[in-house]
């Protein structure tokens with residue numbers, strides 16, 4: 001049986017990530033987050049993200065390949081020489097990327113012929129996120145993927161980032177027997193909750209998606225990030241707010257919260273969400289409180305209670321809408337994907353809901369909830385299993401593949 005070994009690349013936001021998967025199992029998984037650099041801007045700054053992807057692309061790729069194929073990092077006297085024609089193509093694909101062509105060519109010329117051959121014969125395909133996301137950031141991955149597909153003469157699979165979040169539940173980076181394609185029973189409802197998206201998706205079979213509900217304004221992760229900013233906490237705000245909320249729950253679990261926030265659109269008869277009103281309600285609450293205490297900012301206790309009420313409002317809304325969708329479509333499986341499902345309280349609440357409804361719940365491991373390349377490789381693997389072919393280097397579709405910041409499912 002032929003193996004499907006895929007090198008996957010993800011650069012849609014502020015994580016540079018590579019993975020190598022073989023028949024859907026992770027051989028190597030590397031993520032480099034730029035979150036600390038963006039923290040001072042209170043969000044992801046696109047041109048900085050692009051520059052950082054350019055800078056980190058080659059070292060992280062080298063580490064990923066070393067891990068997957070036992071590539072030696074020692075300089076070798078029998079270095080590999082890329083042919084002139086390939087070098088020209090690589091330079092042309094990477095003409096808009098700072099130093100990436102130079103770095104990438106230098107790397108492949110620094111490894112031995114034998115190691116180069118190990119990678120070339122070891123890989124069957126390249127997969128890359130082409131949207132949705134920040135276009136300057138997406139372009140780094142796409143151009144880099146075209147360069148790699150050209151160097152190794154491999155087909156290229158352009159992958160939708162949101163489909164990646166759905167497929168993330170199939171993987172394990174620590175053990176090789178987590179989810180299987182078979183453990184998903186259709187119809188499936190997927191709830192995607194990230195920094196850029198909040199969507200309820202009906203899945204009748206792999207690759208057949210219909211978005212039945214979405215946020216009409218801010219995404220959940222975005223709301224966490226904005227509320228954190230209001231409270232003077234750094235980006236990304238999700239982990240910060242959830243830590244404060246957790247503290248309040250562990251101390252006052254059963255007590256009524258001193259703050260009350262709305263549950264926007266909870267009674268609307270559709271599957272849509274709205275989180276911008278919730279964020280504004282937090283803004284007014286903070287303002288009123290500060291006024292009331294003669295310009296004194298919120299103290300730690302108050303920040304904890306407000307975070308807990310905010311998180312509860314998010315949980316109540318997500319649970320309610322998801323439950324409605326499960327019941328309406330008589331779903332057999334619930335998948336939750338996206339950075340926000342790293343949140344322990346949200347995980348616990350959905351586990352409870354799934355038990356109550358007797359539905360099969362699939363949630364990614366925590367390091368696969370936030371952006372990574374394993375989930376991108378998993379989608380390519382599913383496509384290969386279905387017999388789909390990738391784009392061949394030099395074909396028009398390959399050359400013309402572009403970033404699509406607003407790509408939908």
Ligand code: KG4
Pocket residue numbers: 013193194195196197220221222224225236237238239242338339340341342343344369370371
């Ligand atoms: O999926 P992701 O890594 O990137 C996007 O595609 O957007 O999601 C990032 C989002 C950020 O908004 C971040 O604040 C949120 O996920 N997040 C969390 C938690 N960890 C990350 N939100 C709530 N609780 C968390 N523990």
Ligand code: ZN
Pocket residue numbers: 161165194195338339370371
């Ligand atoms: Zn994401």
